Amino acid sequence: MKVAIAGGGIGGLVTALMLHGAGVEVTVYEAVPEPRPLGVGINLLPHAVRELHRLRLLERLLPLGVATEELAYSNRHGQFVWREPRGVEAGYPVPQISIHRGKLQMALLEITRERLGEDAVKTGRKVTGFVPDSAGSIRFHLEDSVTGRSYDEKADVLVGADGIHSAIRAQLHPGDGTPRWSGELMWRGTTVAPPFLTGKSMTLIGTRGRKVVAYPLSAPDAQGNALINWIAVLDNTAQKLPGVEDWNRPGRLQDFLPEFESWSFPWLDVVELMRQSEGTYVFPMIDRDPLPSWTSGRTTLLGDAAHAMYPVGSNGASQAILDARALTRALLEESDPGVALACYEQERLPATAAVVTANRNQGAARILDLAEERAPDGFDDIASVFAPGERESIAADYQRVAGFTPAGLGAGGRPGQ
Numbered sequence: 001m002k003v004a005i006a007g008g009g010i011g012g013l014v015t016a017l018m019l020h021g022a023g024v025e026v027t028v029y030e031a032v033p034e035p036r037p038l039g040v041g042i043n044l045l046p047h048a049v050r051e052l053h054r055l056r057l058l059e060r061l062l063p064l065g066v067a068t069e070e071l072a073y074s075n076r077h078g079q080f081v082w083r084e085p086r087g088v089e090a091g092y093p094v095p096q097i098s099i100h101r102g103k104l105q106m107a108l109l110e111i112t113r114e115r116l117g118e119d120a121v122k123t124g125r126k127v128t129g130f131v132p133d134s135a136g137s138i139r140f141h142l143e144d145s146v147t148g149r150s151y152d153e154k155a156d157v158l159v160g161a162d163g164i165h166s167a168i169r170a171q172l173h174p175g176d177g178t179p180r181w182s183g184e185l186m187w188r189g190t191t192v193a194p195p196f197l198t199g200k201s202m203t204l205i206g207t208r209g210r211k212v213v214a215y216p217l218s219a220p221d222a223q224g225n226a227l228i229n230w231i232a233v234l235d236n237t238a239q240k241l242p243g244v245e246d247w248n249r250p251g252r253l254q255d256f257l258p259e260f261e262s263w264s265f266p267w268l269d270v271v272e273l274m275r276q277s278e279g280t281y282v283f284p285m286i287d288r289d290p291l292p293s294w295t296s297g298r299t300t301l302l303g304d305a306a307h308a309m310y311p312v313g314s315n316g317a318s319q320a321i322l323d324a325r326a327l328t329r330a331l332l333e334e335s336d337p338g339v340a341l342a343c344y345e346q347e348r349l350p351a352t353a354a355v356v357t358a359n360r361n362q363g364a365a366r367i368l369d370l371a372e373e374r375a376p377d378g379f380d381d382i383a384s385v386f387a388p389g390e391r392e393s394i395a396a397d398y399q400r401v402a403g404f405t406p407a408g409l410g411a412g413g414r415p416g417q
């Protein structure tokens with residue numbers, strides 16, 4: 001069987017590696033002529049890391065990032081509302097990994113070429129559409145991103161892993177329109193700064209509409225500084241959505257820093273972290289409504305093309321990796337590719353739609369919104385703000401929806417507080 005994948009992002013490349021490992025012939029068509037390490041930090045949750053481990057990728061990928069040990073939620077006064085262990089610290093058999101998205105994509109590209117051959121990833125090739133073929137295969141249109149030349153190729157299966165602005169999705173669902181904006185903007189950056197809390201902690205501070213997320217992407221250097229990823233989120237409904245979404249659009253400190261000027265806490269100086277940034281990028285908080293279907297005949301969707309979600313619970317890349325596993329399994333188990341794609345969709349569409357919805361409700365970060373509602377001026381004792389077991393139950397609910405409960409991964413789990 002020949003599988004063609006549109007898009008050499010994290011979803012497309014991991015799918016290629018899995019299918020190749022299962023003996024399937026794969027070609028990835030990536031629109032960008034020379035992929036560069038773009039983006040800032042992302043997180044890989046243990047259920048996705050387990051899949052990378054099965055692919056024998058951990059030795060290569062873990063040194064590029066940090067094995068996250070803790071998730072710490074704080075209110076805007078710097079008081080901790082909830083802290084939970086993460087990854088191996090939480091009892092999982094594999095770590096949670098915080099990693100630079102671009103470094104991860106470049107490493108996956110290198111490994112894909114090593115294992116599948118140089119020609120398996122064709123860059124500068126934009127997939128512009130497809131035509132179901134009478135012979136049961138699929139013909140798809142390609143455009144050379146440099147010369148503009150158009151031509152067609154054939155495969156047995158076409159996977160649209162071409163991101164939030166997927167051309168394959170647009171053809172499958174012409175009425176789908178533009179992504180949905182939450183009204184928030186995210187400014188993202190990285191700063192060389194001292195690590196905070198455990199040194200491998202991820203923190204969320206504030207509430208919906210005014211929040212900061214920060215976590216290290218590297219171990220400390222000889223001076224004791226690490227590369228810290230940060231994201232500042234602000235409600236921006238007064239402004240119009242700033243043009244076509246572009247992950248590399250530069251942002252300006254003065255547009256968001258004043259909103260956080262009192263956020264200097266003994267355990268993290270948020271203002272200084274953002275002020276010392278190597279640069280900032282602005283991107284709207286967007287997702288897409290869950291689709292009624294991903295598949296038509298021998299074409300299906302995967303990753304952001306199928307289920308773009310708010311980056312609220314560290315799930316974007318992780319869910320793409322879970323899609324890759326489910327698709328590979330289905331193609332191995334079913335001899336008819338059309339039936340395999342339908343089985344894949346049946347497994348993954350409802351599961352990821354639930355994550356999209358949970359992220360619209362802030363995922364487990366809902367704990368922060370409740371803390372603000374109930375104790376806007378802070379608290380002396382967090383036990384007076386939440387009922388016994390309430391925070392645990394919100395955190396566990398999100399883990400269940402996103403599929404990474406410790407029990408689901410055969411682990412005991414350690415509680416938060």
Ligand SMILES: Cc1cc2nc3c(=O)[nH]c(=O)nc-3n(C[C@H](O)[C@H](O)[C@H](O)COP(=O)(O)OP(=O)(O)OC[C@H]3O[C@@H](n4cnc5c(N)ncnc54)[C@H](O)[C@@H]3O)c2cc1C
Nearest residue numbers: 007009010011031039040126127162163247303304316317
């Ligand atoms: C440049 C960039 C920077 C990002 N930075 C961040 C970040 O900082 N933080 C974060 O949380 N998420 C970021 N993301 C999104 C994140 O990578 C995804 O949410 C997640 O990893 C799921 O990956 P994916 O492979 O489904 O989609 P993506 O990572 O979006 O990959 C899609 C790939 O398809 C290619 N492509 C697009 N259209 C076509 C086409 N028609 N034909 C062929 N190829 C095509 C794109 O060039 C891209 O390489 C970024 C995405 C991109 C593309």
